[in-house]
Amino acid sequence: MSHVASRKADSPQMTTALQAARHARGWSQSRAVWELTRFAESKGMKVASAASLKTQLSRWENGHVTPDYYQELLRDFYNIPSDELGISNQQRAPVSALGNGDSAELISDPEWLRTFDQFDQEAGWEPGRARHRVAAQLIEVDAPDVQDRANLRGRIGQNRIAEALGGYYGSCGHEAAGYGRYSARVGHGNPISTSVLTHPGWLDLDCPLDGDSDRLTLTTPPCSSDVPLGTAITTVAARRLAEALAVGGRIVDRPLYRLLDTDIRRGQIAGSVSVMPFVRYAMTMDLLEGELLDALSAGQPALPGSLPLRDRYLPDVTSGLGIGGRLCAGGALALCAIARPASRHRGPADYALLVQQRSSQVVNATRRLAVIPKGFHQPMTDYRADARIGATLRRELEEELFGREDADNTRTTGRHAADPMHPARLSEPMRWLASEPGRLRLECTGFGLNLVSGNFEFACLVVIESEDFWSQYGGDVATNWEASTLRLCSSLDGDSVTELARDVSWSNEGSFAFLQGLRRLRQLGTNRVNLPPIDWETG
Numbered sequence: 001m002s003h004v005a006s007r008k009a010d011s012p013q014m015t016t017a018l019q020a021a022r023h024a025r026g027w028s029q030s031r032a033v034w035e036l037t038r039f040a041e042s043k044g045m046k047v048a049s050a051a052s053l054k055t056q057l058s059r060w061e062n063g064h065v066t067p068d069y070y071q072e073l074l075r076d077f078y079n080i081p082s083d084e085l086g087i088s089n090q091q092r093a094p095v096s097a098l099g100n101g102d103s104a105e106l107i108s109d110p111e112w113l114r115t116f117d118q119f120d121q122e123a124g125w126e127p128g129r130a131r132h133r134v135a136a137q138l139i140e141v142d143a144p145d146v147q148d149r150a151n152l153r154g155r156i157g158q159n160r161i162a163e164a165l166g167g168y169y170g171s172c173g174h175e176a177a178g179y180g181r182y183s184a185r186v187g188h189g190n191p192i193s194t195s196v197l198t199h200p201g202w203l204d205l206d207c208p209l210d211g212d213s214d215r216l217t218l219t220t221p222p223c224s225s226d227v228p229l230g231t232a233i234t235t236v237a238a239r240r241l242a243e244a245l246a247v248g249g250r251i252v253d254r255p256l257y258r259l260l261d262t263d264i265r266r267g268q269i270a271g272s273v274s275v276m277p278f279v280r281y282a283m284t285m286d287l288l289e290g291e292l293l294d295a296l297s298a299g300q301p302a303l304p305g306s307l308p309l310r311d312r313y314l315p316d317v318t319s320g321l322g323i324g325g326r327l328c329a330g331g332a333l334a335l336c337a338i339a340r341p342a343s344r345h346r347g348p349a350d351y352a353l354l355v356q357q358r359s360s361q362v363v364n365a366t367r368r369l370a371v372i373p374k375g376f377h378q379p380m381t382d383y384r385a386d387a388r389i390g391a392t393l394r395r396e397l398e399e400e401l402f403g404r405e406d407a408d409n410t411r412t413t414g415r416h417a418a419d420p421m422h423p424a425r426l427s428e429p430m431r432w433l434a435s436e437p438g439r440l441r442l443e444c445t446g447f448g449l450n451l452v453s454g455n456f457e458f459a460c461l462v463v464i465e466s467e468d469f470w471s472q473y474g475g476d477v478a479t480n481w482e483a484s485t486l487r488l489c490s491s492l493d494g495d496s497v498t499e500l501a502r503d504v505s506w507s508n509e510g511s512f513a514f515l516q517g518l519r520r521l522r523q524l525g526t527n528r529v530n531l532p533p534i535d536w537e538t539g
Helices: 017-023 029-042 050-061 068-078 100-106 110-124 129-140 144-152 159-170 231-246 278-282 286-295 307-314 317-321 390-402 428-434 465-478 494-501 508-524
Strands: 181-187 192-198 203-208 214-218 257-263 268-277 330-340 350-358 370-372 374-376 441-450 455-464 483-490 532-537
Touching: 017 050, 029 050, 029 068, 050 068, 050 428, 068 455, 068 494, 129 231, 129 428, 144 231, 144 286, 159 181, 159 192, 159 508, 181 508, 192 317, 192 508, 203 268, 203 508, 214 390, 257 278, 268 278, 268 317, 268 350, 268 465, 286 307, 330 370, 330 390, 330 441, 330 465, 330 508, 370 508, 374 390, 390 428, 390 441, 390 455, 390 494, 428 465, 441 508, 483 494, 494 508
Parallel strands: 214 268, 330 455
Antiparallel strands: 181 192, 181 532, 192 441, 203 441, 257 268, 330 350, 330 374, 350 370, 350 483, 441 455
16 A cells, blocks of 8 residues: 555545545655745745645535646655555546636635725726636636746746847937947956946945835825826736746735835935835836847847837836836835855855845746845835835845744735734744844845846845854845745855856846845955956947
């Protein structure tokens, strides 16, 4: 008899083979969901969110039909044939990552219902129409096809994206004002070009993210001049939501800061923001990246007139720079440098430089290299205080490197913290950093507008100078679900850092922040750093 054969359960019911496979490893359902998600990421597969996947796993373990998509995953995960798991002889399920029953259950999830309600408001529909539209699209979605398209998108290198957008936008006569796409030369190599539109006055800001130097302010926006939604846009947006549901992606309709104007100069970040729903961004500007990557994957030219969404929402450099007349969301991302003591195995004292590969569950820079932390600029509870860029970076450090799941209140059920970053709620590493001034150094190194989706990007640097942090908490530094892998480089290993900088897997904004962070770290001139010179230009 197989080692996963049925045995007596704690209750009168018999344990199924799928349950027994989990019990044999001593895992709770929550642990199994965590392990399964990590395993799926390693295979480049998407699964449902943790809460939804736990519900589905419970159903499958109790005899409900397991979709083909998950049959294959569970077979490889447990390394047990499907027939021994008791899932191969079931009635054939749809090829979506979610079965029909699971889809109906997930589409009634409170998070998704809030998303659909906001969709209705943005589109000017009566309540419930978005949910029905997405449900109808979901029936037609084939999860493996979605996965294949995601794989094709992932093969489009950062340099090719930058080149395509350079061809789409051309110069548009803005060189006289100093605006241009950011590029940088690392050592004596060829320049690394990006799609980030910037200006010499927006670079090398050396701006501490505390006190009066970090002062974006919350304001009430004027009457909206956004391009209204049309049938074509709502159709694409509904399809996107259906595909996200089918492969277990996460779209949470949290408030998002929208940039209205800026006053950015060396030593200062200023300007104004308002608050808008995340769904408004997901239904408009965030669709531009997928449209571009699909065109490039198909070998089609990325030229004006060939990309309908881009032609509508971001047709030229003037619209890119005119943030007050369009929807401009974005965020902050930072190169993180953590001091480490000398080691007889590793060598002299250095900084650990952290780089992530974004997971398939995120909506931004999916599967691409990025610095860590990286996050949308959005409020937690205090909309005015949280408008500072430093607030977003501290929150992202907690979530992406120090293990907090509830810093932005998106993972809580029923209870929401009034002050998510209160000292009593901080992780141990963050509490140690916050306990004395100077332990955590946050700087903004540059600002730009990413022509991929028109996002604003605040490139930053996080430096932890005390070796005591790594000695005490280096083992606690770990990524969350937003990253599929984590890579660590030494600040003394100039060759490896140079090779990493030239990797075409970077997101454009990630490359921008990485290069600017390295440049600033080299300027600090400590004996922990042996990096090549980095010279930028705009053009």
